[in-house]
Amino acid sequence: MPVGTKGTVKGLTPGDLREVGVGIVLGNTYHLYLRPGSDLIEEAGGLHHFMGWDGPILTDSGGYQVFSLAQTRRISEEGVEFASVYDGSPHMFTPELTTRVQEDLGSDVAMVLDECPPANASREYHEHSLRRTARWAGRSKEAHGRRDQALFGILQGGLYPDLREESLARTVEIGFDGYAVGGLSVGESREEMLKTLALTASKLPAGKPRYFMGIGDPVGILQVIALGVDMFDCVLPTRLARHGAALTPEGRLNLKNSRYRRDFGPLDPGCSCEACTGYSRAYLAHLVRENELLGHRLVTLHNVRFTVDLCRLARCEIRAGRFEAWSRGWISRYEGSDHAGADELE
Amino acid sequence: MPVGTKGTVKGLTPGDLREVGVGIVLGNTYHLYLRPGSDLIEEAGGLHHFMGWDGPILTDSGGYQVFSLAQTRRISEEGVEFASVYDGSPHMFTPELTTRVQEDLGSDVAMVLDECPPANASREYHEHSLRRTARWAGRSKEAHGRRDQALFGILQGGLYPDLREESLARTVEIGFDGYAVGGLSVGESREEMLKTLALTASKLPAGKPRYFMGIGDPVGILQVIALGVDMFDCVLPTRLARHGAALTPEGRLNLKNSRYRRDFGPLDPGCSCEACTGYSRAYLAHLVRENELLGHRLVTLHNVRFTVDLCRLARCEIRAGRFEAWSRGWISRYEGSDHAGADELE
Numbered sequence: 001m002p003v004g005t006k007g008t009v010k011g012l013t014p015g016d017l018r019e020v021g022v023g024i025v026l027g028n029t030y031h032l033y034l035r036p037g038s039d040l041i042e043e044a045g046g047l048h049h050f051m052g053w054d055g056p057i058l059t060d061s062g063g064y065q066v067f068s069l070a071q072t073r074r075i076s077e078e079g080v081e082f083a084s085v086y087d088g089s090p091h092m093f094t095p096e097l098t099t100r101v102q103e104d105l106g107s108d109v110a111m112v113l114d115e116c117p118p119a120n121a122s123r124e125y126h127e128h129s130l131r132r133t134a135r136w137a138g139r140s141k142e143a144h145g146r147r148d149q150a151l152f153g154i155l156q157g158g159l160y161p162d163l164r165e166e167s168l169a170r171t172v173e174i175g176f177d178g179y180a181v182g183g184l185s186v187g188e189s190r191e192e193m194l195k196t197l198a199l200t201a202s203k204l205p206a207g208k209p210r211y212f213m214g215i216g217d218p219v220g221i222l223q224v225i226a227l228g229v230d231m232f233d234c235v236l237p238t239r240l241a242r243h244g245a246a247l248t249p250e251g252r253l254n255l256k257n258s259r260y261r262r263d264f265g266p267l268d269p270g271c272s273c274e275a276c277t278g279y280s281r282a283y284l285a286h287l288v289r290e291n292e293l294l295g296h297r298l299v300t301l302h303n304v305r306f307t308v309d310l311c312r313l314a315r316c317e318i319r320a321g322r323f324e325a326w327s328r329g330w331i332s333r334y335e336g337s338d339h340a341g342a343d344e345l346e
Numbered sequence: 347m348p349v350g351t352k353g354t355v356k357g358l359t360p361g362d363l364r365e366v367g368v369g370i371v372l373g374n375t376y377h378l379y380l381r382p383g384s385d386l387i388e389e390a391g392g393l394h395h396f397m398g399w400d401g402p403i404l405t406d407s408g409g410y411q412v413f414s415l416a417q418t419r420r421i422s423e424e425g426v427e428f429a430s431v432y433d434g435s436p437h438m439f440t441p442e443l444t445t446r447v448q449e450d451l452g453s454d455v456a457m458v459l460d461e462c463p464p465a466n467a468s469r470e471y472h473e474h475s476l477r478r479t480a481r482w483a484g485r486s487k488e489a490h491g492r493r494d495q496a497l498f499g500i501l502q503g504g505l506y507p508d509l510r511e512e513s514l515a516r517t518v519e520i521g522f523d524g525y526a527v528g529g530l531s532v533g534e535s536r537e538e539m540l541k542t543l544a545l546t547a548s549k550l551p552a553g554k555p556r557y558f559m560g561i562g563d564p565v566g567i568l569q570v571i572a573l574g575v576d577m578f579d580c581v582l583p584t585r586l587a588r589h590g591a592a593l594t595p596e597g598r599l600n601l602k603n604s605r606y607r608r609d610f611g612p613l614d615p616g617c618s619c620e621a622c623t624g625y626s627r628a629y630l631a632h633l634v635r636e637n638e639l640l641g642h643r644l645v646t647l648h649n650v651r652f653t654v655d656l657c658r659l660a661r662c663e664i665r666a667g668r669f670e671a672w673s674r675g676w677i678s679r680y681e682g683s684d685h686a687g688a689d690e691l692e
Binding site: 006007008010011012013014015035036040043044050051052261262264274278279280282283285286287289290292293294296297298 | 352353354356357358359360361381382386389390391396397398607608610620624625626628629631632633635636638639640642643644
C-alpha cells in the first residue's frame with residue numbers, strides 16, 4: 001500500500017496510481033483528522049470522493065503518529081492526549097473517536113487504536129501496554145458500526161515471545177476482520193524483527209488478512225511475504241523517490257550520483273512505466289539534481305510501479321510453488337549489484 | 347509559451363502539455379547552459395529528445411537571466427561576463443556563444459543576445475545599449491548556421507520613441523525570421539508599456555512573427571494581442587499555480603482563501619482540464635495549504651490550460667472580426683469579479 005498521508009500519494013493522481021497497478025492506498029487518520037478535518041472529508045462524501053480514488057483505502061488509527069510525532073502526550077486508560085504537529089492545539093484520541101473518525105473518512109479498512117512503544121521499552125512497559133491496547137481494541141470494536149468497513153486488530157508485545165503470544169490471544173479473542181503485526185520496524189534489528197514476526201505470523205488465524213505495519217524496502221517485503229504476510233505499507237518507495245533514489249532489480253540507484261549524468265539509457269530497462277519509457281537516466285538525474293517537481297513525480301511513479309510489480313511477481317511465484325527459490329535469487333541479485341553499496345543515499 | 351526553465355515546465359510532463367493544448371514551450375539558455383550543460387543536452391540528441399517534447403521549442407539567448415540574476419557582471423563590446431547563479435563560477439556570453447549554445451540545444455527558434463537595461467536607465471545608456479545590441483544581433487546572425495532553426499532579433503530602446511524607432515530600423519535592416527519586443531515589463535507602468543509597444547508593433551515588418559517578451563497575465567495577453575503581438579511567454583501562470591492561485595474567467599482565485607475550504611464545486615466549471623473535472627475546490631485548497639506536490643501539479647495544469655484556451659479564443663475572435671468587443675467584455679468580467687481584489691495573493 002503506497003502511503004497517501006494527507007489524502008494524496010505525493011505527486012501522483014489517482015489515474016497514475018491505477019496506471020501503475022496500485023490496488024489499495026493508505027490514508028493517515030492523524031493528519032486527515034487535523035487537516036483538512038474528517039468532518040470536512042465526510043461532508044465531501046468521504047475520502048474516496050474527496051481525493052478522487054475509487055479503489056480500496058485502508059486508514060490507520062492515528063496512534064502511530066501520536067506516538068512518533070507528538071512533542072507532548074499523555075496516555076491514560078481513556079486514550080491519548082497530544083498536541084497537534086501543525087499548531088500545537090490539544091487533542092485526545094480515544095478508541096471510540098478514532099473509530100468514528102475512520103467511519104467518517106469512509107475507508108474500506110479501519111484500524112483499532114493501539115499504543116506502539118519503542119523497541120527498547122521495558123518488559124513491564126510492554127506487558128502493561130499490550131493489555132491496554134487489547135482493551136482499546138475491544139472498545140474500538142464495540143464502537144464500530146459501519147457494515148461496509150472492515151476493522152483490523154493490532155498485535156503488540158515488543159520482542160518478547162510470551163508477550164506477543166498474549167497479545168495475539170487477547171486480540172484474536174475479540175475477533176477482527178484482519179490482524180496487523182504492530183510494534184516492529186521501530187528500532188530493533190532486521191533479524192529480531194523477522195524472528196518475532198515468524199513467531200507471531202505462524203499463530204494468526206488462517207483465512208484472515210495479515211498486515212505488517214511499516215515495511216517497504218524490496219528485500220524486507222520479500223522477507224515478510226515469506227512469513228505469510230499479505231499486506232504492508234511504507235513511505236519508503238515514495239520518500240526515496242523525492243530524495244532521488246530509484247528502486248530497480250539491480251539495486252537502489254541514487255540518481256544524484258555523477259555516474260548517471262550522461263547515462264542516456266532508461267532508468268530500468270525492464271520497466272514499462274512512464275519514467276522508464278519516456279526519459280533517460282540523464283534527464284531524470286538532471287531533474288533530481290535541480291529538485292524539479294517533475295523529477296519527484298516521475299521517480300515516485302517508478303518506485304510505486306516497481307514495488308507493486310514486485311508483489312505481483314511474488315504472487316505468481318507463490319501460486320507456482322516457487323516462491324522461496326525465486327525470492328532467494330531475486331534478493332541476491334538486488335543485494336549483489338555494485339549499486340547496492342555505492343548508490344546508497346547518504 | 348509556458349516556460350520550461352530547466353528543460354521542464356515545472357510539474358508537467360510533455361504528455362500533460364499536449365493534453366492541455368500547448369503548441370510551443372520556452373527553454374532558458376542561461377540555465378540549460380549551466381545545468382546540465384548544453385554539451386550534455388547535445389549529446390542526448392538535443393533538448394526535444396532530452397525532455398521528451400516533440401513540439402516546437404523557443405530558447406531565449408540567456409541575456410535576460412544574466413542581467414536579472416547575476417550578482418556581478420561586466421559588459422563589453424565582446425559580450426557579458428557573469429558569475430553563475432549556481433556556484434559563482436565565471437562565464438562569458440558572447441553573441442557567437444549563445445547562438446552556438448542554442449544550436450546545440452536544437453530549439454526551433456533561437457534568440458539573439460541582447461542587453462535588457464532597467465526601465466529607469468538614462469537615455470544615454472539606452473542609446474548606447476541599443477546600438478551595441480544591434481551590433482550583437484548582427485554577430486548572432488553571422489554566427490548562426492542551422493537551417494532548421496529560426497533566429498529572432500530583439501528590439502530595445504526603453505520608453506523613448508525615437509530610440510525604439512532606431513532599434514527597430516537597425517534590427518530590421520539586419521533581417522530576422524521574427525522580431526521580439528524586449529525591454530518592456532521591466533518596471534515601467536502598464537500604460538507606458540502599452541504606449542511603447544503600440545508605437546513599435548505598428549512599424550514591424552508584416553508577415554513576420556512578433557514576440558512580446560515577458561507577459562503572461564490574462565489581461566496583459568489580450569492587451570498585447572490587440573496591438574498585433576503573436577507570441578509571448580511568462581512564468582506567471584505556472585508560478586502563480588505553485589503559490590496556490592488559479593486563473594479563471596471570474597478572476598484569479600487564491601486557493602488559500604478560507605472561502606474555498608468547503609467549496610465542493612469544480613475549480614472552473616467551464617474548464618475540461620483534469621484539475622477541474624476530477625477534483626473539488628475544497629480538495630485543491632487542501633493540497634495547496636499542505637504544500638502537496640499534487641496541488642502544484644494540478645493547479646499548474648489548469649493555469650496553463652486556461653492561458654492556452656484564452657489564446658485559442660482570441661484567435662477565433664480575431665478571425666471572426668470580433669476581437670475588440672469580445673476582449674473588452676472578457677476583461678471587464680475578469681476584472682469586475684469580487685475575486686479580482688479579494689483573492690489577490692499577498
